[in-house]
Amino acid sequence: xxxxxxxxxxxxxTPTDDATARxxxxxxxxxxxxxxxxxxxxxxxxxxxxxxxxxxxxxxxxTYEARAYGVNSAMPMAVALRRCPHAVVLEPHxxxxxxxxxxxxxxxxxxxxxxxxxxxxxAFLDVGGARALFGPPWHIxxxxxxxIHRETGLVASVGAASTKFVAKLASSRAKxxxxxxxxxxxxxxxxxxxxxSALWGVGRATEEKLARLGLRTVGDVAxxxxxxxxxxxxxxxxxxxxxxxxxxxxxxxxxERAEKSIGHExxxxxxxxxxxxxxxxxxxxxxxxxxxxxxxGWVARTVAVKVRFGDFTTLTRSQTLPEPTDVAQRIAAEARxxxxxxxxxxxxxxLLGVRAENLLPTGAVxxxxxxxxxxxxxxxxxxxxxxARFGSAAIQRAxxxxxxxxxxxxxxxxDVGSLD
Numbered sequence: 071x072x073x074x075x076x077x078x079x080x081x082x083x084t085p086t087d088d089a090t091a092r093x094x095x096x097x098x099x100x101x102x103x104x105x106x107x108x109x110x111x112x113x114x115x116x117x118x119x120x121x122x123x124x125x126x127x128x129x130x131x132x133t134y135e136a137r138a139y140g141v142n143s144a145m146p147m148a149v150a151l152r153r154c155p156h157a158v159v160l161e162p163h164x165x166x167x168x169x170x171x172x173x174x175x176x177x178x179x180x181x182x183x184x185x186x187x188x189x190x191x192x193a194f195l196d197v198g199g200a201r202a203l204f205g206p207p208w209h210i211x212x213x214x215x216x217x218i219h220r221e222t223g224l225v226a227s228v229g230a231a232s233t234k235f236v237a238k239l240a241s242s243r244a245k246x247x248x249x250x251x252x253x254x255x256x257x258x259x260x261x262x263x264x265x266x267s268a269l270w271g272v273g274r275a276t277e278e279k280l281a282r283l284g285l286r287t288v289g290d291v292a293x294x295x296x297x298x299x300x301x302x303x304x305x306x307x308x309x310x311x312x313x314x315x316x317x318x319x320x321x322x323x324x325x326e327r328a329e330k331s332i333g334h335e336x337x338x339x340x341x342x343x344x345x346x347x348x349x350x351x352x353x354x355x356x357x358x359x360x361x362x363x364x365x366x367g368w369v370a371r372t373v374a375v376k377v378r379f380g381d382f383t384t385l386t387r388s389q390t391l392p393e394p395t396d397v398a399q400r401i402a403a404e405a406r407x408x409x410x411x412x413x414x415x416x417x418x419x420x421l422l423g424v425r426a427e428n429l430l431p432t433g434a435v436x437x438x439x440x441x442x443x444x445x446x447x448x449x450x451x452x453x454x455x456x457x458a459r460f461g462s463a464a465i466q467r468a469x470x471x472x473x474x475x476x477x478x479x480x481x482x483x484x485d486v487g488s489l490d
Contacts, residue, residue, distance in 0.1 A: 093233060103118055129142065129146075184196035232257065239264070272311070331428075334358040342418065377412055387408040
């Protein structure tokens with residue numbers, strides 16, 4: 071999800087028959103916020119922030135009107151509201167985002183089977199084989215944007231280029247609500263004037279190292295000998311940056327990209343110290359993870375926990391299971407064991423997270439004759455069916471109802487963006 075505010079926007083308004091830009095990157099604009107505005111249309115055009123209110127909450131998403139005030143995702147909510155005190159804050163609804171994402175991905179799949187989802191709100195497409203049916207990339211990009219808006223009410227930006235790297239840059243430059251085509255022969259003219267932060271893998275630390283060499287643009291990196299880059303960022307980093315600076319990206323679009331992990335975490339208004347409360351939170355987080363595993367058709371071989379203490383010290387622990395699982399009760403049992411083994415020593419807990427890793431398709435796992443989790447699995451699958459029919463409030467674990475009041479004051483964030 072882009073943090074751009076729309077400044078420096080660049081689009082291709084004139085139709086082009088160029089066929090070299092066969093890789094499309096479709097990126098939904100302010101996705102979470104836009105989904106929320108579908109049910110709050112009176113807020114369109116206003117600065118809107120998605121997230122939970124609270125001293126320790128962070129921004130999940132923001133409209134472009136809020137971004138104009140310097141509000142970005144992952145920013146502390148307190149900072150965001152200082153920058154834009156008149157912003158409207160809306161609670162997130164992750165089930166809505168997943169539903170909208172499924173709609174968008176289905177539309178992309180109608181154009182080509184070569185669709186590689188990157189996260190809940192973006193995907194690569196290879197439309198080289200779709201030209202006979204739908205025309206050149208510019209026409210396909212326009213058609214996709216129009217259909218997405220018509221069928222979902224949401225807005226997408228599209229970048230088209232001959233490589234995945236440049237296509238993703240192009241969609242970012244086209245935001246919001248734009249389409250940018252970068253023909254193969256124009257790639258370097260587009261790429262080289264961009265700041266070095268446009269290169270994948272260049273964060274603040276790397277940017278500072280390159281700046282000490284006098285490098286400010288992608289073109290500067292391209293013209294710098296690899297040996298000089300190697301001394302600044304190491305062997306692997308130098309080779310990667312030099313290749314990207316010359317637009318060399320051999321990766322193809324890979325359909326059905328598998329999720330590597332699924333996780334949920336919460337940051338709390340007040341540090342947790344009561345072990346029974348911590349156990350309930352680990353069960354709640356495990357329950358959310360298990361639901362997403364089952365809905366996605368996955369089981370997990372590994373469970374991991376993340377613990378952040380009041381002094382911001384953070385630790386993670388993980389355990390590989392004897393048998394893969396999608397059962398919340400099993401995940402919670404492992405998470406609790408990992409938490410105890412981590413040695414919290416009574417320190418206040420600022421953040422808890424549970425993650426399922428090493429995912430396998432459910433159908434690829436054979437269950438033993440004796441399944442220790444069979445009873446819980448049947449119970450949780452029944453809960454899934456009731457929730458799907460009657461809503462999330464229809465049925466809940468009794469042990470979690472006791473913590474409902476506390477939970478409303480916690481900021482819960484889900485890894486529905488790019489999963490690790």
